[in-house]
Amino acid sequence: MMPINQFKYGFLYISLxxxxxxxxxxxxxxxxxxxxxxxxxxxxxxxxxxxxxxxxTTTSGSFNIQSDIVIxxxxxxxKNYALESIExxxxxxxxxxxxxxxxxxxxxxxxxIHNEKTKFKNKxxxxxxxxxQEVWKRKRNNGLDKFDTYTYKEYEKIQFDANNLxxxxxxxxxxxxxxxxxxxxxxxxxxxxALPVFLNESLYKNFxxxxxxxxxxxxxxxxxxxxxxxxxxxxxTAKNLYRDINIYDNTLNxxxxxxxxxxxxxxFSTYDYNLVDTISIRGENAYKIRYLPRRTEVLAFQGYLxxxxxxxxxxxxxxxxxxxxxxxxxNSISTELEYDNPxxxxxxxxxxxxxxxxxxxxxKKTAKGLVAKRTVDYSEYEFNxxxxxxVFTRKEEEYEAEFLxxxxxxxxxxxxxxxxxxxxxxxxxxxxxxxxxxxxxIVKLYETLASQHYNIAKGIDIGPIFSxxxxxxxxxxxxxxxxxxxxxxxxxxRIQFYNAYGFKDQQxxxxxxxxxxxxxxxxxxxxAGTKRDITQLGVQLTTEDGIMSRSFASSTVFxxxxxxxxxSVNQTSVFTSIEPWKNFQVRVDGTLQxxxxxxxxxxxxxxxRNGDLRKTTNDSHVTISLIARPGATFSQTGVDRYExxxxxxTIVLKYTRGIEGLFNADFNYNKLQFMFYKPILLGSWGKxxxxxxxxxxxxxxxxxxxxxxPGNQSYGIVPNTFAQLNYYEFVADTYSTLHIEHHFNGxxxxxxxxxxxxxxxxxxxxxxxxxxxxxxxxxxxxENLKYSAPNEQVYYEYGFGIENIGFGNIRILRVDFNxxxxxxxxxxxxxxxxxxxxxxxx
Numbered sequence: 074m075m076p077i078n079q080f081k082y083g084f085l086y087i088s089l090x091x092x093x094x095x096x097x098x099x100x101x102x103x104x105x106x107x108x109x110x111x112x113x114x115x116x117x118x119x120x121x122x123x124x125x126x127x128x129x130t131t132t133s134g135s136f137n138i139q140s141d142i143v144i145x146x147x148x149x150x151x152k153n154y155a156l157e158s159i160e161x162x163x164x165x166x167x168x169x170x171x172x173x174x175x176x177x178x179x180x181x182x183x184x185x186i187h188n189e190k191t192k193f194k195n196k197x198x199x200x201x202x203x204x205x206q207e208v209w210k211r212k213r214n215n216g217l218d219k220f221d222t223y224t225y226k227e228y229e230k231i232q233f234d235a236n237n238l239x240x241x242x243x244x245x246x247x248x249x250x251x252x253x254x255x256x257x258x259x260x261x262x263x264x265x266x267a268l269p270v271f272l273n274e275s276l277y278k279n280f281x282x283x284x285x286x287x288x289x290x291x292x293x294x295x296x297x298x299x300x301x302x303x304x305x306x307x308x309x310t311a312k313n314l315y316r317d318i319n320i321y322d323n324t325l326n327x328x329x330x331x332x333x334x335x336x337x338x339x340x341f342s343t344y345d346y347n348l349v350d351t352i353s354i355r356g357e358n359a360y361k362i363r364y365l366p367r368r369t370e371v372l373a374f375q376g377y378l379x380x381x382x383x384x385x386x387x388x389x390x391x392x393x394x395x396x397x398x399x400x401x402x403x404n405s406i407s408t409e410l411e412y413d414n415p416x417x418x419x420x421x422x423x424x425x426x427x428x429x430x431x432x433x434x435x436x437k438k439t440a441k442g443l444v445a446k447r448t449v450d451y452s453e454y455e456f457n458x459x460x461x462x463x464v465f466t467r468k469e470e471e472y473e474a475e476f477l478x479x480x481x482x483x484x485x486x487x488x489x490x491x492x493x494x495x496x497x498x499x500x501x502x503x504x505x506x507x508x509x510x511x512x513x514x515i516v517k518l519y520e521t522l523a524s525q526h527y528n529i530a531k532g533i534d535i536g537p538i539f540s541x542x543x544x545x546x547x548x549x550x551x552x553x554x555x556x557x558x559x560x561x562x563x564x565x566x567r568i569q570f571y572n573a574y575g576f577k578d579q580q581x582x583x584x585x586x587x588x589x590x591x592x593x594x595x596x597x598x599x600x601a602g603t604k605r606d607i608t609q610l611g612v613q614l615t616t617e618d619g620i621m622s623r624s625f626a627s628s629t630v631f632x633x634x635x636x637x638x639x640x641s642v643n644q645t646s647v648f649t650s651i652e653p654w655k656n657f658q659v660r661v662d663g664t665l666q667x668x669x670x671x672x673x674x675x676x677x678x679x680x681x682r683n684g685d686l687r688k689t690t691n692d693s694h695v696t697i698s699l700i701a702r703p704g705a706t707f708s709q710t711g712v713d714r715y716e717x718x719x720x721x722x723t724i725v726l727k728y729t730r731g732i733e734g735l736f737n738a739d740f741n742y743n744k745l746q747f748m749f750y751k752p753i754l755l756g757s758w759g760k761x762x763x764x765x766x767x768x769x770x771x772x773x774x775x776x777x778x779x780x781x782x783p784g785n786q787s788y789g790i791v792p793n794t795f796a797q798l799n800y801y802e803f804v805a806d807t808y809s810t811l812h813i814e815h816h817f818n819g820x821x822x823x824x825x826x827x828x829x830x831x832x833x834x835x836x837x838x839x840x841x842x843x844x845x846x847x848x849x850x851x852x853x854x855x856e857n858l859k860y861s862a863p864n865e866q867v868y869y870e871y872g873f874g875i876e877n878i879g880f881g882n883i884r885i886l887r888v889d890f891n892x893x894x895x896x897x898x899x900x901x902x903x904x905x906x907x908x909x910x911x912x913x914x915x
Contacts, residue, residue, distance in 0.1 A: 101144055101161055102137040103169030114173060120148040123424055125354070125379060125389045125409055145490055149173060156353050201346035201362050207385040209338050212321055216419030220456040221284045226276070227291075227451055228489055231315075232496065233271035234444045272299040272499040276487050280464050288465045295479040295487065299503045313718045314429060315447050320390050320410055321420075324756040327406060329718055330818060331754040332372050335364045336387060343373050343757060351382065354389055358382040369395045370823035371757060374406075386414040399819050399832045401877065401884050401914060404430040404442065425449045432881075450489040467655070472593035472710040474563060526557065534559045540571075547639045547671045548575025548607055563711040565590045569621050573606065578671075582606040586620040593710045596652045603645040607671045610640050611781030611800055612791070614766050614810065615725055615748040618662040618696060620646055637675030638800045640777065643667045656721075658700040665693050665736050668777040679855040680775035682739055686855070690777040693738035694731040700724070722751040731778070742772035744780075759817040764793050767809040773849040776860065780805050782842045782868070790889055790910035795840055797870050797893035797903045805844030805862040814838040819877065832884065836874035843867045869894040876912060885911045 105114050113134020118127035121144055128138065138144070144166070149157045154173040217223050276295040282288040316326040323337035333343040340346075343366060350361040359379040366373035376391035393407040400406075411423040425448070432442030470476055485491070521527045526536030535556045543551040555571030558564070570585035586602030602620030643666060650660035669689040670678045679688045705721035707714045731742035746768035753761045768780055782805060784798030785791045793812055819834040846862035854860060871894060876887035889908045897904060 100137075100139050101147060101166045101169065102135070103167070103171060104135045105131065105149060105171045105173065106134070108172040108174045114151060114154075117149050117151045117154075117173070120150065122146050123409065123411065123426065124391075125411075126377060126391050145493060147171075150352060152350075152352075156356075199346060199348075201348045201360075202341065204348065204360055204362065204380055204385065205336075205340065205346065208336060208380060208387065211385050211417070212338075213386060213414070213418060213420045214321075215319065216415055216421045217281055218283060219419055221282070222457055222460050223279075223281045224453075224455045224458070224460070225279050225451055226453040227279055227449060228487065229273075229275045229277070230448045231271075231273045232269060232446050232499070234269050234446070235442075269496065269499045269502075271503075272496055273297070274484065274488070280460055282460055282465070290465050292471065293477065295483065296477045297479070297484060299499045314445055315427060316718075318408075318425075320387055320412075324754050325392075326720070326754060328400065328403075329720060329752065329754070329760065330372060330400065331756050331758075331760060332374060333757045335374060335376070335378060335390070335392070337756075339756070340364075343367060343371070349377075352379070354379050357388055359388050366395060368823070369397045370399070370829055371820060372399065372818055373757070381414065384414060384417055386420060387412055388414070399823075399834070399877070402431050404432050406430075421454060422449075422451045424451065452489065467594045469592070469594055526559065528559070532558055532560045545607070545609075545639060546637050546675075547578055548580070549577025551575050561711070562709045563593075565593070565712055567712045571621075575607065578607075580607075584620050588712050590712045596650070596658075598651070598712065599647075599649045601645075601647040605643045606641075607639050608642045609638075609800070610642075610668075610777070611638075612783045612785070612794060614768060614780060614783060614793075614808070615727065615746050618646065618648065618660075618664065618698070620644065637672045639671040639676065640678065641669050641671040656702045656705050658698075658702075660696075660698040660700065662696040662698070663694075664696070665738075667691050677854075677856050678775070678777050680777075680853050681855070682853075687739070690775055691737050691739045692731060692778060693735040694729050694742075696727055696729045699726045720752050720754065722749065724749055731772075731774070740772070740774055740778065742770060742774050742778065744768065744770050755815075758820060759815060761816075762812070762814045764812040765810070766793075769807045770850075773847065773853055776801070776804065776854050779850065780808050780844070782808065782810065782844065782863065785908075788908055790887060790908045795842065795868075795870055796872075796889070796891040796906055796908055798868075799901065799903075801860065802899070803842065803844065803863050803868065804846055804850075804860040806847050806850050808842065808844035808862070810840070810842045812838070812840045816876070832877060833875050834877040836876055836887070836889070837872075838874070838889075839869060839871045841867045841869040863896070866895060868896055885913055887912050 105117050106112065107114055115131050115133050117131045117136075119129050119131065119136060119138065120126070121128045121138070121140055123146070127150075128140065129136070138147075144161045147159055147161055147169075149159075149171050151173060154175055157171060157173050159169065159171060274295075274297045275293060278292045278294050280288075280290045280292070314328070316329070318325045318327075320334060320336045322334055323339055324331040325334045326332075333340065335344050335346075344364040345367055347363045347365075348360060349363050352359055352361050359381055362378040362380060363376075364378060365375045373395065374392040375395060376393050378387065379389040380386070381388055387410075389412065390410045391407070392410075394400075394403075394405050396405075398405065405428075407428045409424075409426040411425075413421045413423050415421060427447045429445045430442060431445060479487075517528065521536075521538065524534075524536075525538050525540075526534035527538065528534050533556060535554065537555065540553050540555070543553065545551065551573060553571055553573040555569065557569040558567050566587070566589040568585070568587045571583065573582040574580070575582070582605055584602065584604030584606060586600060588598060588600035590596060590598040604620050644664060645666070646662055646664045648660060648662040650658055652658050667689050668678065670676050673688070678690065679686060680690070681687070701724040702721050703724075705719055706717040708717065709715055725746075725748040727744075727746040729742075729744040729746075731740050731744075732738055733741040747766065749763075749765045751763050753763060755761060770778075770780060781801055782798060782803035783794040784800045784802055785794035785796050786800060793810075815837050817835045817837070819829075819832065821835050822831075822833050823829045842863050844862040845864045846860065851857040851860060870891055872889060872891040874887055874889035877884040878886040878888065887910055891906045891908065893902060893904050896902070
């Protein structure tokens with residue numbers, strides 16, 4: 074499984090790619106008349122497409138619109154007149170005659186309308202507060218939960234536009250032989266050029282059953298991507314930008330960052346509300362409430378809420394970020410939401426539109442960047458109709474690439490609205506670009522950076538490129554070169570290998586592993602591999618069993634103190650795994666290994682066995698792992714798959730049985746381990762990362778097979794390690810560790826004058842470990858007096874960090890300040906330390 078963190082790097086590379094390479098505009102004009110008198114009407118609100126915010130209010134009987142977005146529909150609204158909508162096409166966008174008819178509007182009692190922000194002595198004097206109280210009192214739940222069964226269709230469209238292009242930019246040498254792409258560009262309202270560069274359409278069929286048992290299935294029926302069907306990075310990065318939100322929640326998740334919802338029960342602690350009008354929304358009378366954040370420096374929105382005057386249901390909402398939004402790579406976010414309300418207790422999503430403006434370097438409005446727009450239409454709801462059990466069963470054909478291939482006639486029928494001319498042009502343009510060698514070379518460069526592999530021939534990639542160089546005390550400078558098979562994103566098999574060489578020990582190392590997946594549905598897989606390498610044991614408690622997992626020894630370039638505690642490991646492993654249920658994996662590993670010190674003069678792994686002194690630990694063991702990732706979502710169906718960004722937890726339970734005598738193994742032993750990891754959004758207060766691990770060795774084993782409380786002697790930030798511990802400082806038969814790290818997203822520093830302009834963010838953390846080590850486990854090792862466990866008291870560290878350090882939109886540096894809390898009387902301890910690292914987070 075490809076780590077999600079790779080896409081944090083990939084996002085930056087892709088943004089750079091598209092913005093280094095490359096908005097569409099539309100116009101409409103006409104007159105607005107009274108249907109009875111045929112006289113012109115002014116002061117009419119005009120809405121573009123399905124927006125709930127007026128694009129303009131007319132001052133005369135005519136209108137002339139020039140928009141940055143494609144116009145396919147205009148809506149006209151004026152008080153005491155019925156809402157009028159017209160479709161806009163390239164053939165019907167000039168000299169439009171719009172006729173409005175009067176309608177009766179039910180009078181709203183005891184409501185004061187304010188057209189500008191009004192100051193109130195307290196919130197109870199604010200009429201918007203009374204309305205919001207009713208909303209909270211009648212807080213609605215998603216209507217899907219109340220029906221025995223339900224089905225509905227979901228159409229998703231994601232489009233990337235490169236914006237703020239100018240003639241100087243388009244004349245750069247990089248566009249030699251590629252200048253035809255600008256035939257697809259249009260002028261924006263600001264006089265710049267914008268170019269659609271990516272379009273992804275997906276059609277889903279959703280099934281749900283609440284009684285007698287809760288079952289859900291989201292079936293991807295069809296997918297169409299402009300030019301990047303085989304790309305392993307770009308399409309997934311696009312989908313990773315978005316999260317599903319519920320306006321009634323107190324916290325809205327954008328980029329796994331919590332934004333306070335304006336409809337949340339604690340909204341008045343963040344926002345000022347102002348009742349500005351009553352209007353008609355899809356034939357329903359609605360209060361129009363404007364809301365603004367009390368402090369612009371916090372992560373919050375501004376916009377309008379549309380609340381039904383009778384049922385106090387949310388009919389719609391607009392959410393737009395402030396100009397001071399403190400999110401990396403992001404200039405602005407805007408979302409428009411529409412809901413249907415079938416009864417007094419529930420709502421159903423109707424349409425969501427989210428637009429994200431991204432610039433990799435600068436937050437200036439004129440900066441060249443990317444506009445990512447996602448539109449989701451929900452339709453064809455059906456309730457309480459029988460659904461066969463077979464519908465919820467995963468089927469082999471659903472995982473075949475051909476299952477998603479649909480012709481143009483299918484998409485014409487499937488789309489809620491037809492594609493605009495500019496959107497249609499994306500498909501045509503990308504087809505031409507893919508036939509251009511220069512474009513393919515640029516795509517290959519950025520694919521290499523994002524995937525960490527470089528394709529050298531059909532089916533062969535070399536990499537990972539970021540593992541090429543490392544350094545440690547035993548090997549000195551270390552070079553590592555690897556390769557893998559790669560024919561496509563859905564490969565059912567993969568072979569990977571690497572060779573490494575240390576210039577100090579003058580030794581070659583290697584590793585090779587092959588994996589084959591028999592079934593895409595339950596991901597039944599087998600694999601085998603072997604390696605001979607120098608490894609830093611004791612930097613991870615719940616270890617990975619794969620041969621190709623990266624050695625910590627090869628990734629440390631700068632470290633505090635001397636680190637000679639490295640091990641030489643010869644290992645051969647076989648494994649099989651299966652997912653009997655979605656996001657629940659059962660894995661069995663069989664491992665044969667021999668472990669000895671890589672530096673006998675500076676680090677001893679010698680132990681006593683039956684009175685004999687031994688320097689090599691021979692081990693054969695079987696490990697059964699149960700791994701649950703509830704709520705996680707993945708793309709692709711091959712032996713490797715890519716994870717979408719979610720707040721899904723990771724739960725791991727592992728049992729290891731050592732078998733004495735099997736392939737000359739020295740020990741029988743039993744080990745049980747547990748790990749729980751979860752990111753948690755805490756509203757406007759930020760996000761907490763929680764990591765809990767516990768385990769026990771039930772038998773006496775030497776140091777090479779023991780549980781090592783993970784230290785970190787590098788100057789880099791390594792998750793779930795103890796920054797001020799030396800390697801092998803604490804060894805435990807039984808252990809428990811807890812890491813709590815909270816990211817405040819700048820909430821505290823935003824109160825400090827001058828400092829807040831730097832847009833820094835604060836992090837606080839505390840780590841603890843407790844365990845015990847039996848006398849037998851001490852005495853089996855030659856250096857028995859050297860090793861102990863944190864059993865006198867809980868060992869702890871604490872500290873704070875500053876993240877979001879950088880300039881413009883490039884704020885990827887984090888610096889941590891760590892303090893050791895106790896066990897300070899030990900020799901060679903580090904009481905305080907500074908560590909730094911790069912974070913490609915939003």
